Amino acid sequence: MSLFASGVASIIQIKAWGPVGSGLLSIQGTSFNFVAPLIMGGTALKTGGADVPTMMAALFGTLMLASCTEMVLSRILHLARRIITPLVSGVVVMIIGLSLIQVGLTSIGGGYAAMADHTFGAPKNLLLAGIVLALIIILNRQRNPYLRIASLVIAMAAGYLAAWFLDMLPANTAPTNSSLITVPTPLYYGLGIDWSLLLPLMLVFMITSLETIGDITATSDVSEQPVSGPLYMKRLKGGVLANGLNSFVSAVFNTFPNSCFGQNNGVIQLTGVASRYVGFVVALMLIVLGLFPAVSGFVQHIPEPVLGGATLVMFGTIAASGVRIVSREPLNRRAILIIALSLAVGLGVSQQPLILQFARTG
Numbered sequence: 001m002s003l004f005a006s007g008v009a010s011i012i013q014i015k016a017w018g019p020v021g022s023g024l025l026s027i028q029g030t031s032f033n034f035v036a037p038l039i040m041g042g043t044a045l046k047t048g049g050a051d052v053p054t055m056m057a058a059l060f061g062t063l064m065l066a067s068c069t070e071m072v073l074s075r076i077l078h079l080a081r082r083i084i085t086p087l088v089s090g091v092v093v094m095i096i097g098l099s100l101i102q103v104g105l106t107s108i109g110g111g112y113a114a115m116a117d118h119t120f121g122a123p124k125n126l127l128l129a130g131i132v133l134a135l136i137i138i139l140n141r142q143r144n145p146y147l148r149i150a151s152l153v154i155a156m157a158a159g160y161l162a163a164w165f166l167d168m169l170p171a172n173t174a175p176t177n178s179s180l181i182t183v184p185t186p187l188y189y190g191l192g193i194d195w196s197l198l199l200p201l202m203l204v205f206m207i208t209s210l211e212t213i214g215d216i217t218a219t220s221d222v223s224e225q226p227v228s229g230p231l232y233m234k235r236l237k238g239g240v241l242a243n244g245l246n247s248f249v250s251a252v253f254n255t256f257p258n259s260c261f262g263q264n265n266g267v268i269q270l271t272g273v274a275s276r277y278v279g280f281v282v283a284l285m286l287i288v289l290g291l292f293p294a295v296s297g298f299v300q301h302i303p304e305p306v307l308g309g310a311t312l313v314m315f316g317t318i319a320a321s322g323v324r325i326v327s328r329e330p331l332n333r334r335a336i337l338i339i340a341l342s343l344a345v346g347l348g349v350s351q352q353p354l355i356l357q358f359a360r361t362g
Contacts, residue, residue: 001182001184001290002030002250002255002256002290003289004182004253004287004291005246005249005253005258005290006028006029006030006258006283006286007284007286007287007288007289008249008283009028009250009258010026010027010028010279010282010283010286011280012242013026013239013242013243013246014026014027014276014279014280015276015280019238020238020241020242021238021241021242022216022219022236022242022260023235023238023276024219024220024223024225024235025219025268025274025279026216026260026279027279027286028246028260028261029259029261030257031208031247031256031257031258033204033207033211033257033259034063034204037200037201037204038059038256040200041059041197042055042059044196044197045058045059045194054192056254057187057190057192058194058197059194060191060251060252061191061251062195062197063247063248063250063257064248064251064252066201066205067205067245067247067248067251067257068248069202069205069206069244070205070206070208070209070212070240070243070244070247071241071244071245073206073209074209074237074238074241075237075241077213077233077236077237078233084213084233084236086227086228086325086326086328087326087335088338090326090328091326091342091346092210092213092214092322092342093214093215093217093221093265093318093319094319095322095343095347096211096214096215096218096318096319097218097262097318097321097322098343098347099346099350100262100318101312101315101316102351103315104308104315105308105312106308107308107311108304108309109121109126109304109305109308110122110125110304111304111308113304124166125305126305128159128163128166128168128305129159129305129306129308130309131155131309132155132156132305132306132309132310133309133310133313135154135155135158135159136151136152136270136309136313137313139151139155140270148270148271149273151271152267152271152310155309155310156302156310159303159305159306159309159310160303160306163305163306168303170301180292181291181292181293182291183291184253184291185254186253186254187252187254189254205244205257208243208257208259211260212239212260213236213239213240214322215259215260215261215262216236216239216260217232217325218262218318218322218325219260219265219268220232221321221324221325222265222268222269222317222321223268224274239260243259243260246258262315263311263314263318265317265321266311266313266314266315266316266317267314269317269320269321270314270317
């Protein structure tokens with residue numbers, strides 16, 4: 001149901017229904033920010049004797065309640081307009097892009113499965129990613145606009161064919177779900193609340209709000225929309241509100257919170273397409289993929305190096321968008337200090353997370 005919920009969430013975010021939504025080409029997807037607290041919460045519930053339906057009901061019910069945090073924050077963002085400047089937003093976008101580059105490199109090496117079987121960084125993985133990366137660069141330098149727009153699709157299709165030629169596709173690509181269609185069932189597990197998990201999830205939703213501000217800022221920038229002023233603030237408030245509402249809807253459909261994906265900005269930058277109508281088509285495709293497991297099974301078996309070759313460029317362009325946003329303000333000593341500290345702390349903690357291993361116990 002994650003793909004189905006992502007499609008519905010994307011339509012809400014792109015359409016901008018009244019105060020809800022950014023009105024930008026901003027595809028949503030399941031957020032990884034919630035993995036750790038949900039695993040800890042689920043483990044605690046299982047240890048306490050809860051069965052699986054009771055555990056899932058409590059997790060999804062708590063997510064529904066905690067998502068209201070983001071919705072409330074969206075209504076008071078205008079009070080922080082002196083803080084949410086192009087300098088601050090640009091640095092956030094830079095950190096998002098630079099942090100994601102590690103994800104792209106992990107995929108290029110073959111992903112976590114390759115780490116487990118000690119084939120990470122194998123020459124054929126690097127070759128496959130290199131083919132995709134080279135095609136994206138070559139096609140983006142062509143004068144034909146259609147080749148530039150389709151560069152990602154063409155490169156990934158070529159990468160898939162190359163993976164088949166190199167015998168890197170799974171032996172069995174049939175979907176594990178034998179049903180032809182999956183029908184969404186709201187609140188399938190029932191409804192419950194784990195009060196001990198509520199505060200940690202509220203904090204994660206606050207962090208997700210900051211990421212959403214950065215993502216929407218970058219999307220506005222690459223879409224040639226303002227990154228300051230009343231329209232920009234309206235987009236921020238609507239985008240964060242939609243993020244919270246979409247996470248609520250996702251929990252209703254028994255899946256985990258949705259958030260704006262930073263990859264949007266890389267795709268827009270590479271293709272030059274920022275039309276919302278394209279976003280609606282992609283959202284409908286996600287809904288179809290979520291409803292028909294047989295269709296989504298094919299997509300799930302795209303080799304990691306193919307994805308890595310494509311996403312590495314996209315993540316790099318996100319960081320470049322952050323640089324462009326920051327450069328719109330005078331880079332005096334104060335600005336340089338803010339940028340230096342933000343990058344050092346933001347990237348430092350992500351690269352060495354063990355630095356905070358005693359934070360909870362201390």
